[in-house]
Amino acid sequence: MENRIVVGGALIHQGRVLAARRSAPPEVAGYWEFPGGKAEPGETQEQALERELHEELGVRARALRQLPGQWPIRAGLELRIWAAELVSGDPQPLEDHSELRWLGPTELADVDWLEHDREVLPHIARLLAEPRP
């Protein structure tokens, strides 16, 4: 069976990134992640990410680029993390999350990330340091 991709979105807005605290399932509940989910068959990663961010947070977002790294989660499931930008809306924890936090460049280590997500934090720190238009 082909690997199914889980896309996590590092949603960036005004120099901060959104972290989301999972509410389920029990093995990951309480940990912080980049909101997202599984790509459906036929969907690109960008489409999956934009759909998931709309479903989970109620916002419109645009996928920007994939960050380095890919992590097997379990058999047949692999995580990729993308940078995304907020197009419109104010993120709300509509599904899967109990809490949301915008983190600035010096706050990235302030939440208890899922272990794979922790690995992309240096890339996120660099993105947040880029000058904004």
Ligand SMILES: Nc1nc2c([nH]c(=O)n2[C@H]2C[C@H](O)[C@@H](COP(=O)(O)OP(=O)(O)OP(=O)(O)O)O2)c(=O)[nH]1
């Ligand atoms: N969404 C997301 N999942 C992550 C991240 N890091 C990480 O290890 N995971 C794991 C947790 C879950 O086991 C799996 C993703 O499942 P999910 O529950 O978000 O996917 P989904 O929304 O499509 O779920 P479902 O429709 O099948 O219920 O990947 C991350 O940054 N974002």
